[in-house]
Amino acid sequence: MSSSDSGGLMSSAGLVRYFDAEDRNAITMDPRSVVAFGAMFGVLVLVLNAL
Amino acid sequence: MSWKDTAEPLLTRMPSVERPDRHVPFKRKLAWTAGVLVLYFFLTNVFLFGLERGAGSDAFGRFRSILAGGQGTIVHLGIGPIVTGSIVLQLLGGANLLGLDTQNNPRDQVLYQGLQKLLVITMVILTGVPMVFAGNFLPASESLSQTFPGGAFGVNMLMFGQVFVGGVLILYMDEVISKWGVGSGVGLFIIAGVSQRLIGGLIAIEPLPGGTIGVIPAYIRMALGDLPASAPNLFFGFQSPSGQISGILAIITTILIFVIVVYAESVRVEIPLSHARVKGARGRFPVKLIYASVLPMILVRALQQNIQFIGQLLNSQSSLPAWVGQYSDGQPISGLFYYLAPIQSRRDWMWFVDNPMGNPEVWQILLRVAVDLTFMVAGGAIFAIFWVETTDMGPEATAQQIQNSGMQIPGFRQNPGVLEKVLERYIPQVTVIGGALVGLLAVGANMLGTIGGVSGTGLLLTVSITYKLYEEIAEEQLMEMHPMMRQMFG
Numbered sequence: 001m002s003s004s005d006s007g008g009l010m011s012s013a014g015l016v017r018y019f020d021a022e023d024r025n026a027i028t029m030d031p032r033s034v035v036a037f038g039a040m041f042g043v044l045v046l047v048l049n050a051l
Numbered sequence: 052m053s054w055k056d057t058a059e060p061l062l063t064r065m066p067s068v069e070r071p072d073r074h075v076p077f078k079r080k081l082a083w084t085a086g087v088l089v090l091y092f093f094l095t096n097v098f099l100f101g102l103e104r105g106a107g108s109d110a111f112g113r114f115r116s117i118l119a120g121g122q123g124t125i126v127h128l129g130i131g132p133i134v135t136g137s138i139v140l141q142l143l144g145g146a147n148l149l150g151l152d153t154q155n156n157p158r159d160q161v162l163y164q165g166l167q168k169l170l171v172i173t174m175v176i177l178t179g180v181p182m183v184f185a186g187n188f189l190p191a192s193e194s195l196s197q198t199f200p201g202g203a204f205g206v207n208m209l210m211f212g213q214v215f216v217g218g219v220l221i222l223y224m225d226e227v228i229s230k231w232g233v234g235s236g237v238g239l240f241i242i243a244g245v246s247q248r249l250i251g252g253l254i255a256i257e258p259l260p261g262g263t264i265g266v267i268p269a270y271i272r273m274a275l276g277d278l279p280a281s282a283p284n285l286f287f288g289f290q291s292p293s294g295q296i297s298g299i300l301a302i303i304t305t306i307l308i309f310v311i312v313v314y315a316e317s318v319r320v321e322i323p324l325s326h327a328r329v330k331g332a333r334g335r336f337p338v339k340l341i342y343a344s345v346l347p348m349i350l351v352r353a354l355q356q357n358i359q360f361i362g363q364l365l366n367s368q369s370s371l372p373a374w375v376g377q378y379s380d381g382q383p384i385s386g387l388f389y390y391l392a393p394i395q396s397r398r399d400w401m402w403f404v405d406n407p408m409g410n411p412e413v414w415q416i417l418l419r420v421a422v423d424l425t426f427m428v429a430g431g432a433i434f435a436i437f438w439v440e441t442t443d444m445g446p447e448a449t450a451q452q453i454q455n456s457g458m459q460i461p462g463f464r465q466n467p468g469v470l471e472k473v474l475e476r477y478i479p480q481v482t483v484i485g486g487a488l489v490g491l492l493a494v495g496a497n498m499l500g501t502i503g504g505v506s507g508t509g510l511l512l513t514v515s516i517t518y519k520l521y522e523e524i525a526e527e528q529l530m531e532m533h534p535m536m537r538q539m540f541g
Contacts, residue, residue, distance in 0.1 A: 015130070015133055015134060015137045015235070015237045015346065015349075016133060016137070016167055016171070016222070016225055016226070016229070016235070016237065017153075017163070017164070017167065017442065018164060018226065018229050018230060019153070019157075019160035019161070019163070019164060020070075020157075020160075021157035021158075021160040021161050021164075022067070022070065022161065023063040023064075023161045025063050025064050026063060026064060026065065026066070026067055026161075027064060027065075027066040027067070028066070028067055028068065028069045028070075029066060029067070029068055029069060029223075030068075030069055031068050031069065031083065031227040031230070031231050034068060034220075034223045034224065034226075034227050035086055035087060035090055035224075035227065037220075038090050038094065038220050038224065039090055039093070041125070041216060041220070042090075042093050042094050042097045042125060045097050045098075045099070045100050045125060045213060046097050048100040049097075049098060049100050
């Protein structure tokens with residue numbers, strides 16, 4: 001049913017809300033770099049712990 | 052000049068994750084979700100560099116099951132900062148102090164997103180600093196402090212850096228899932244943690260972090276005569292030498308909560324709609340009983356958790372007057388902080404089974420139960436109202452959405468004002484009842500205990516998030532089917 005659709009994207013059960021609108025000034029990141037950074041950071045701390 | 056103009060240059064520049072420029076196929080969405088989930092589980096197993104392992108108490112305590120993350124790991128803060136930031140935003144929005152029209156104005160939407168991110172990052176710092184530097188939550192490693200430049204302070208700085216990066220990572224992982232995956236990161240992390248504990252509470256042979264051992268191995272050992280099996284032990288559960296054992300009561304409560312939430316998901320008031328121009332196009336707008344109320348519950352719990360955290364922090368700094376709080380093993384045993392501490396398990400109040408000595412006394416226990424109930428029922432209702440207002444699910448916003456889609460209530464004039472009047476008869480009432488009901492359920496589940504020591508709120512959140520996820524996946528698959536069906540019919 002279309003009546004409950006709003007303009008903005010409402011993620012299910014999201015405490016954080018994201019909308020379609022984006023500012024031109026905003027710095028955007030590739031989602032792959034977020035995941036890659038997270039994985040690398042985890043490995044780095046693991047290595048530091050093992051030393 | 053309003054605050055918006057002043058803050059705009061900062062808020063519009065908050066880094067964000069790219070939005071997909073075309074439709075993401077369902078399989079790709081699942082892959083993103085699974086990938087982030089694997090990363091999350093990996094991070095919950097990476098302990099902070101410079102931490103004295105095994106020492107220190109978990110500042111989140113029993114709240115850990117809803118706040119996700121892992122004690123002493125990179126993601127030590129879990130979704131705590133997101134939740135606390137959200138509380139601030141809800142209160143500001145609920146009191147209408149923000150003046151942002153997130154429904155119609157794209158600039159306000161951008162500002163809202165930026166403000167949200169800024170608040171979460173502020174909360175990462177505000178909760179991370181006392182975790183690392185005050186109290187005995189994350190003690191610095193002794194051996195490293197002797198060789199590291201700056202001594203213990205230097206090690207603490209290093210740990211804070213890791214906690215900070217972990218907190219921010221959780222925020223961006225949530226964003227990746229919200230934009231590229233299914234559901235939301237916050238929801239996923241909650242159900243991941245709670246499900247893990249539920250399964251653990253069923254089959255774990257070794258004690259889990261909360262000290263519980265699995266129901267199935269425990270019952271087998273009871274049958275073998277390895278553990279004492281008496282009727283009260285079996286029904287209420289008990290503290291055995293090898294760990295905490297859940298009773299049959301906990302199993303019944305867990306199943307009951309599942310059934311009630313799934314049933315309540317389908318309880319709704321339906322408002323009939325018809326299209327203004329297309330005759331015969333009809334629909335219904337559902338006002339769901341607990342649509343808006345389970346998530347605000349986490350905010351109420353987080354508020355309680357923050358109060359307890361302040362108590363622990365004060366206690367670790369100086370000895371408190373008796374009326375404020377007396378602590379034993381990091382848990383308040385009397386005073387104000389005792390009464391404000393939510394009931395976390397059956398042992399917190401069932402004096403007639405566990406506590407015949409009368410310490411704390413029965414009236415103290417009853418007062419604590421009453422405070423917790425009032426807090427959760429009233430808090431649940433209030434935060435549900437704020438939630439509905441700030442997420443554009445209130446009568447006014449909904450009326451406008453229905454109007455924009457060209458629908459009207461049959462028999463009424465097509466006018467957003469009229470629609471709003473009708474919706475005002477249902478939405479606020481249903482929201483308040485739903486919020487109070489969820490609060491009552493959460494306290495009830497905690498009082499009776501659950502499998503694996505997942506809190507009532509954790510269980511409520513998990514069941515309703517999973518249900519919503521299921522609905523979203525079903526919708527997603529319908530959308531995927533569409534082009535195929537079009538091909539089939541030429």
